[in-house]
Amino acid sequence: MAIAPRLEVRQSQSLVMTPQLMQAIKLLQLSNLDLVAYVDAELERNPLLERGEGDDGGAPEGGEGGTSESGAPESGDAEPANAEGADWVDAQIEREPGAIADKLDADFGNVYQDDTPSGTQDPGALAGDPWQQGGGRGAASGEGYNLESFVAEDVSLSDHLGEQMALLITDPAERVIARNLIDNLDEAGYLRADISEVAERLGAEPAQVESVLERLQTLEPTGVFARDLAECLSLQLKEKDRYDPAMAALLANIELLAKRDIAALKRLCGVDDEDLAEMIGEIRALNPRPGSTFGNVLVQPMVPDVIVRPGADGGWSIELNSDNLPKVLVNQTYYATVQKTTRNETEKAYLTDCLQTANWLVKSLDQRARTILKVATEIVRQQDAFLTHGVQHLRPLNLRTVADAIGMHESTVSRVTSNKYMATTRGIFEFKYFFTSxxxxxxxxxxxxxxxxxxxxxxxxxxxxxxxxxxxxxxxxxxxxxxxxxxxxxxxxxxxxxxxxxxxxxxxxxxx
CATH class of the missing domain: 1.10.10 (Arc Repressor Mutant, subunit A)
Structure with a gap:
């Protein structure tokens, strides 16, 4: 056989991660609050999307037929959704020539086995003019702006201390040192920086930094700028004029208090049982985390994605919490109207892209809801004894068991169980709670x-x-x-x- 260059044509099949498929995978692992933020951003960006009936945004204005809605499957039974939930993928072939959707399994995990980082839409990107953002239906009816749109600003620990520092320290150089020390506080109010390192970084003397620190330790809340627990408690006791030698000895050996070594504490402090009990009571009344009252982290409420109730037949009724699922519509009527007024290929391409993106978002939300319901149903089936009798009957369970039972990949089950919660008769549990070794x-x-x-x-x-x-x-x-x-x-x-x-x-x- 002669060796020579030649051209050959080969036909093969491969799986390609399209932007739409990546969007579906990303939506699958978002929590309810992150999903709402993502959908809100899409509603602002895509003119063909509208809120569905019953959603917080009110009724749509798109008119009649030609709209499609995304929401929870209307099934309250314990049986998982049927396998035809992936028909929406095949339906795109007619509208999108050349699409590879027919090559993709309805199971997201089969096409992408590696976990992808969670993509969360920044809620801050949705912030706009509060006068318009809060208007809604109230503004349209002449009621003026919505007062609920204005949220009280939380005062951080850094701002609270900065206001006091400005009154306490007037020297510009010392203010720079004080600001640096404030910036090195953790959320509990403890100083997590070495004095010598701060002095070297600012080009100051360690004695000057120590002097500034002593004055900052007099600020409210009492106990901030402490470098350990004993110093934090001693600052609070000094303010109450209760820092005597016996109390100093107790704080110096506070690890013995954690070990409940009462005999050694009485010997080191030189007090009897009654005095030691009184001293321990005073310490317990103190705040070991003085800065925790100033929260900088937004605490999100835990909203269940799935509700499990006892069924009439003795089993369990499993349904999605549809009240917290965003519902969106694709306004085909508006699309048809605008399409007639397009003037060039750029406008047509933009309108077509908006329609495709809107359709994929609606179908992705629907598939997400069906997948969550399918996984939740299998978890309930596996952990029926726990729901009936309690935690002592919790069965060992892993992702592979659930994945094999419902015909999905482990990575898909892993994404579904992330940031998802189930409300049962025994409380609200994260999906991952049911997976134990x-x-x-x-x-x-x-x-x-x-x-x-x-x-x-x-x-x-x-x-x-x-x-x-x-x-x-x-x-x-x-x-x-x-x-x-x-x-x-x-x-x-x-x-x-x-x-x-x-x-x-x-x-x-x-x-x-």
Whole structure:
């Protein structure tokens, strides 16, 4: 066979990550609040999108037929949505010649197995003129602006201290030092910077930085600018004029207080039981995190994505929390009207792109809702004993088990379980709560869930007698008698994760 260059034509199939598919994957892992922010941004950007009926934005104005709506599947049964939820992908082929949608599985994970970073729309990008943003229907009806659009500004710890510092320190050089120290505070109000490093960075003397720090420690709230817990508590005690030698000795050995070593504390402080109990009571009344009252982090409420209720047939009724799902419409009537007035190819291309983007967003939201419902249904089926009897009956579960049961990839299940919550008769739980590791059974039966074993350890310790404190070795023996094969180091790890002190500390505490 002669070796020579030649041209060959080969036909092959491959999977390509289109922008629409990437959008669908990103929407799948967003929480409800992030999803609302993303949809709000799309509503502002795309003129063909409108809010659906029942959404917070009010009724759409797009007229009649030709609109399609995204929302939760209208199913309250425990059965997962049918496999035809991916028909919307195939429907795009007729409208988009050359699309590769027919090559893609309805399961997002099958086309992209690696986890992608969560893409969250910045809510700040949605901020506009509050007079127009808050107007809504009120402004249209002549009621003026909406007062609810104005949110009170939270005062940060840095701003609060900066206002006081401006009155306390007048020297410009010392103000620079003070501002630098304020910027080095953590959220609890502790100073996380070394004095010598600050002095070297600012070109000042360490004694001058220390002098500025001493004055800053007099600011409110009392206890800020402390470098450790003992200093934070001592600043608060000095303000109350309760910092005597005995209290200083107690704070110097505060680690013994954490260990409940009362005998050693009485010896070091030179006080009796009554005085020591009074001193400990004063310390407990102090605030170990004085800066925590000034929050800079926006706390988002935990809104369930799925609601699980007891069914009439003895099973469980599973439905999406549709009240928190954004509903959007594609206004085909407006599209047809505007299309007739396009003047050049640029305008036609822009309008076509808006229509395609709107259609994909609507279908992606619908597929997201169906996928969440399908995963939630399988979780409920696997953890039926937990919902019926409690945490002791929580089964060990992993992503592969759920993925194989519903015919999806593990990465898809992982995205669905991120930032999603389920409301049950036993409370609101994150989806990931139901996925726990397995602990082997010593009697050859079913494995035990790690969360169930933690609950059993807590119950054993809560029921122990003050005269018979359970050590980790004793807990291991009791668990093995109950059919749980577990190592001592695992028991110690679970106990520490539950913030339960050791048997020595518990014995001192209960005797004291």
């Amino acid at each position: 397995a602990i082997a059974s010593s009697q050859g039966g079913d494995a035990h869930s790690a969360e169930a074993v933690r609950h059993r350890i807590r119950q054993m310790i809560d029921q122990e007698s003050p005269d018979a404190i359970l050590s980790d070795d004793t807990l291991v023996s009791m668990l093995k008698e109950a059919g749980i094969d577990i190592a001592r180091r695992t028991v110690a790890k679970y106990r520490e994760s539950l913030r339960i002190p050791s048997s020595v500390q518990r014995r001192r505490e209960k005797k004291g």
